[in-house]
Amino acid sequence: MQFNEDRERAQEALTRAVGEGRLDLGEFTDLVGVVWATDDKTTLDRIIAEATPQAPPPATQHLAGTPAATPFAPHPVVPEASQQLSSFLGDVTRKGEWLVPERLSVRAILGDTYLDLRRATAASPVVTLHLDTFLGDIRIVVPPGVYVDVQVNSILGDSKVDTSEALPGAPRVVLTGTCILGDVKVTTKEVDDKPSFWWRWL
Known part of the structure; x- marks a missing residue:
């Protein structure tokens, strides 16, 4: 292990x-x-x-357990919650009702990454999805009104973002990382038959 x-x-x-x-x-x-x-x-x-x-000089680093402030958390008092998923020769998939942590790191080699956030519960008003993939596509599905900030570095692949206008107070999704030899696609879809848990932030 x-x-x-x-x-x-x-x-x-x-x-x-x-x-x-x-x-x-x-x-x-x-x-x-x-x-x-x-x-x-x-x-x-x-x-x-x-x-x-x-590594940068110590003076430029944050103190352990003290994340940098964001507009949504101007006075952080606890470390950010984080989780990690990894796959080699296989896909990473999350859909249905699941908890999206404040920071989720995904590493996939020779496999696709599919994250459906429409029925997910956001652990924070701002969630960061750090995605590192090689020879695999990244597909993110969000419900209408969720703001998506795509900062993924795509190498030898396409990036397509199709999202609706962000609603005030809706969760913010930040995508970071690197996609090598694969496409990045963000789409917006309605929830089929019941309200999304994302709207508890409105």
């Missing part, structure tokens, strides 16, 4: 390096192959170290 977590950390570091222009796609593909084929932890640690940029 721990070794798989090390592989996921290495793949995430490589994905970020590609998105930031510090690694080209050919090198990325080769190194990802090494990450998922090697049984040598030293090799994984070396790849993570080389792909991770130098």
Whole structure:
């Protein structure tokens, strides 16, 4: 289990390096192959170290457990809730009634990511979905009136956003991350037969 977590950390570091222009796609593909084929932890640690940029000086970092303020949380008093989903050679799917945490991180290699938020409960007025995918599409479905801010870096793929006008007080969804060799699509659809839990924020 721990070794798989090390592989996921290495793949995430490589994905970020590609998105930031510090690694080209050919090198990325080769190194990802090494990450998922090697049984040598030293090799994984070396790849993570080389792909991770130098940390900023301590003065520029936030204190542990104190997230940066947002317009919706000007006086944060607790750390943000976060969850992580990952898949290799498979899809990541969430639909129906489920809890969307304040921050959700998804890593998918050779698989698609599908998140249907129409019946979901938002844990915060602002939720951030950080999506890192390789050779897979990202599809997000939201109910009408939900604001979606797409900041995903798409490499060798298309990005299509089709959302309705945001309603005052509606949850805000922020999409970040990197999509390599896949498309990003955001669509708006009505809830079929009962009100969406998103509207408890109105």
